[in-house]
Amino acid sequence: MSSLFEKLPKRENTRSVKWDMVKTLYGAEDVQPMWVADMDLPIAEPIRDALVNRAEHAIFGYTLTDDKLNQTVKDWLLRRHNWDIKKEWIIYSPGVIPTLHMAILNVTNPGDSVLIQTPVYPPFYDIVKSHDRKLVTNPLEYKNGAYEIDFDDLETKFKQGVKAFILCNPHNPVGRVWSKQDLEKMAALCLQYDVFMLSDEIHADLIFDGKKHIPIGSLSNEINNRTITCMSPTKTFNLAGLNVSYAIVPDKDIRVAMQKEYRKYGMTMLNAMGIAALDAAYTDGESWLDDLLTLLEHNRNILIEAFQERPEITAIRAEGTYLIWLDCTNMGLSHEDLKKFMQEEAKVGLNDGVSFGKEGEGFMRMNIASPTTYVQEGINKIIAALDKK
Ligand SMILES: Cc1ncc(COP(=O)(O)O)c(C=O)c1O
Numbered sequence: 001m002s003s004l005f006e007k008l009p010k011r012e013n014t015r016s017v018k019w020d021m022v023k024t025l026y027g028a029e030d031v032q033p034m035w036v037a038d039m040d041l042p043i044a045e046p047i048r049d050a051l052v053n054r055a056e057h058a059i060f061g062y063t064l065t066d067d068k069l070n071q072t073v074k075d076w077l078l079r080r081h082n083w084d085i086k087k088e089w090i091i092y093s094p095g096v097i098p099t100l101h102m103a104i105l106n107v108t109n110p111g112d113s114v115l116i117q118t119p120v121y122p123p124f125y126d127i128v129k130s131h132d133r134k135l136v137t138n139p140l141e142y143k144n145g146a147y148e149i150d151f152d153d154l155e156t157k158f159k160q161g162v163k164a165f166i167l168c169n170p171h172n173p174v175g176r177v178w179s180k181q182d183l184e185k186m187a188a189l190c191l192q193y194d195v196f197m198l199s200d201e202i203h204a205d206l207i208f209d210g211k212k213h214i215p216i217g218s219l220s221n222e223i224n225n226r227t228i229t230c231m232s233p234t235k236t237f238n239l240a241g242l243n244v245s246y247a248i249v250p251d252k253d254i255r256v257a258m259q260k261e262y263r264k265y266g267m268t269m270l271n272a273m274g275i276a277a278l279d280a281a282y283t284d285g286e287s288w289l290d291d292l293l294t295l296l297e298h299n300r301n302i303l304i305e306a307f308q309e310r311p312e313i314t315a316i317r318a319e320g321t322y323l324i325w326l327d328c329t330n331m332g333l334s335h336e337d338l339k340k341f342m343q344e345e346a347k348v349g350l351n352d353g354v355s356f357g358k359e360g361e362g363f364m365r366m367n368i369a370s371p372t373t374y375v376q377e378g379i380n381k382i383i384a385a386l387d388k389k
Contacts, residue, residue: 002291005041008374022349031349034378037172037323039238039369041295043277044288047237050280051273060272065092069279073246076282077231080205083218089250091258092270094243096202096230100127100166102261103228103247106254107196108133112163115195117149119325119356119363121172124200128166136162139359140174145314145327147174149182151189158193165195167216170203173325173356173365175318177207183216187223197227202245205236205289207320208297217248224250228258235321236289237281238369244274296322299368299375306379312386315366322369326350329362331386338362346385348378 011019018036023029042048070087077083093099100123108114110132116124118137128135138154140147167186170177178186190197197216204213217224232245249255262268270278303324304315314327328338335354342350342364351367353360368375 005291005295006371008040008371009042011040026343026349031343031347032378032381033349034367035349035351037235037367038240039322040371040374041238041369043238044281044285046284047277047280050276054273054276063269063272063275065270065275069275072279072282081213081215081218083215085248089248091247091249091255093245093247093262094267094270096200096232096245097123098267099230099245099247100198100200102258103198104128104131104133104164105261106257108163113161115157115162115165117168119173119360120168122355124166145316147176151185155189158189158195162193162195165190165197167197167199169199169201169216170207170213170320172203172321173323175316175321175323175325177211177213177319180214183214183219187216187219190226191222197223199227199229201229202232202235203321204231206296206322208293208300209319211319213320217250228254233278233281237285239277239281242271242274242277244270244278295372296369299372300324302372302376303368303379306383310383310386322367324366324368326364326366327362328364335361338364341385346382348381
C-alpha cells in the first residue's frame with residue numbers, strides 16, 4: 001500500500017468543513033471527525049504536479065473545456081466502466097448536486113412526482129422539494145444485514161405517476177453497487193412507465209471485491225436516451241473543493257435545454273484548477289486509485305471485523321463508496337441518545353442516520369477514507385465507550 005496513506009495530514013485551520021466545523025457540529029474540539037465525504041489522504045502526485053504547474057502559470061483567465069478534455073473523459077469511461085460515450089454528450093458542471101437541480105428543472109414540472117430510494121444522500125430530498133416537485137419514496141428493504149430494492153413498491157409508485165427517478169449508484173449510505181439485473185429491472189420499469197432517469201454515479205470508481213460498476217446508460221440506447229448520468233473525479237480523487245464534475249446527456253434536446261439552464265444561472269465555465277485536476281486525474285491517476293482501493297477495502301474489512309465481535313453494532317458490508325452504514329439498533333437507545341453516545345461518550349463525529357431519511361433511525365454513517373490508524377482509533381473509541389455502558 002502507498003506510504004502516502006500512512007500519515008494523517010493536518011487539516012485543521014484549512015477552512016475544511018470536516019475538520020473546522022467539529023466544535024460547531026459536535027459541541028467539543030476533541031471529537032474525531034469521521035463524517036462528510038472527503039478523504040484525509042493526500043491527492044495523487046500527478047494531480048498535485050498539474051495543480052502546481054497551473055498555479056505557477058499565474059494567470060487565471062476565463063476557461064475552456066476543449067475536445068482534448070472531452071476525449072480524456074470519454075477514454076476514462078471506456079477504460080474504467082466499459083461505456084463508449086460520444087464526446088458531445090458531456091456537459092461540465094461545478095458539481096453533481098447543481099446538475100441534479102438543473103436536471104429536475106428540465107425534465108419535470110412543478111407538482112410532478114420525483115422518486116428516490118431511501119435512506120439516501122440528504123440533498124436528494126432538497127433537490128425534489130426546493131423546486132416544488134412532489135417527493136415519492138421507494139424505501140430500500142433491509143433484510144439479514146443487506147439492502148435490496150423493493151421492485152413491487154417501485155412499480156406501484158411508478159404506476160401512480162412518477163416523472164423522474166433519482167438513482168444513487170453506488171448507493172450512499174448503504175454501500176450497494178446495484179447489479180446488472182437490478183439495473184435492467186429499474187431501466188425496464190422506467191421505460192414502461194415513462195419515468196426519466198437521473199443517475200448519480202459519483203461513487204462509480206470506488207468499488208470493492210473485484211466488482212464492476214455498471215453505468216445504467218450503458219445498458220441500452222433506449223435507457224441511455226432517457227437518462228442523465230452524473231459523474232465526477234471529486235470523490236474518487238479527493239478533489240471536492242475544486243468543484244468539477246460532468247454529466248452525460250445523450251438526448252440532444254435535453255442537453256441543449258440543460259446548457260440553456262446553466263447559462264441562465266451564469267454557470268458556463270469550470271474553474272482553472274478543477275480542469276487541471278480532472279485532466280491529470282483521468283490521465284495519470286490510476287495507480288494512486290489502485291492503492292486507494294486497497295486501503296479502503298482494508299479499512300472496511302477491519303471495521304466489519306471489529307464489530308462482528310460486538311452484538312450492539314453491525315457495520316453493513318459496503319460494496320463501494322468509503323461510507324459505512326452502521327446499524328446501531330441493537331444498542332437499544334433512542335436516536336437522540338445514540339447521537340449523544342457517539343459524540344459525547346465515544347467522541348467520534350459521524351453522520352446522523354436520520355439525515356438520510358426516517359429509515360436511518362438507529363443508524364450512523366462513518367467515513368473510512370483516512371489512514372488505517374485513524375479509522376482504528378475511531379473504532380477503538382466506540383468499543384471502549386460500549387465497554388463502559
Ligand atoms: C451520492 C452523492 N452525490 C453527490 C455528492 C456531492 O456532489 P458534488 O459535490 O459534486 O455536488 C455526494 C457527496 O458526498 C454524494 O455522496
